Amino acid sequence: MWRIGPAAYEIALPPHLGNLHNVFHVSQLRKYIVDPTHVLEDDDVQIREDLTIGVGPVRILDxxxxxxxxxxxxxxxxxxxxxTQEMTWEMEDVMRRSYPHLFTGGKENPSGMTTEGWLENSLKEWVNDIKTPPNN
Structure with missing residues (x-):
């Protein structure tokens, strides 16, 4: 680490992080207190040229x-x-094209039902709810 100004430091980064900005303002730095129980595990994260991480869907919930x-x-x-429980609503046809394994008959969701069966049951329940008159 080198001081390059009154409030800025340059940090030497390993070659695989060469595309990251290596100058930091002092407000971004914190003093590290040594603790032998701190063990950093190497994550196998692939960072693309545009600094994004490829993330795929885990499963369809609804x-x-x-x-x-x-x-x-x-x-x-x-x-x-x-x-993080990050979830979003996506267009079904786009998801089918991009991630067909989420819609295959053999793939099971946590309820033990195939994704296709689960979607079909959800649709049937929805139709039944519409057909059932409200209790007055």
Whole structure:
């Protein structure tokens, strides 16, 4: 680490991190207190040239069909990261093209049901809810 200004430091980075900016303002640095129990495990993370990380979906959690201007728009709720519980609604046809393994009959979800079966049951329940008159 080299001081390159009154409040900036340059840090030597290993070659595989050469595409990261190596100058830091002192407000970003913290003093490290040595602790022998601190063990850093090497994560096998592949960083692309544009500094993004390739993340794939874990599983499909839910599905829905929306009616927009007379068209049916099918979407699926996708779990991207179990640790952070990050999930988003995505277009079903795009997910089918990009991640067909999420829709194969042999692939099971945590409930023990195939994804196709789970989606079919969810749709049947939704239709039954619509057909069932409310209790007054």
């Amino acid at each position: 599905s829905q069909v929306k009616q927009l201007r007379g068209k049916e728009i099918r979407t699926v709720k996708v779990l991207w990261d179990e640790a």
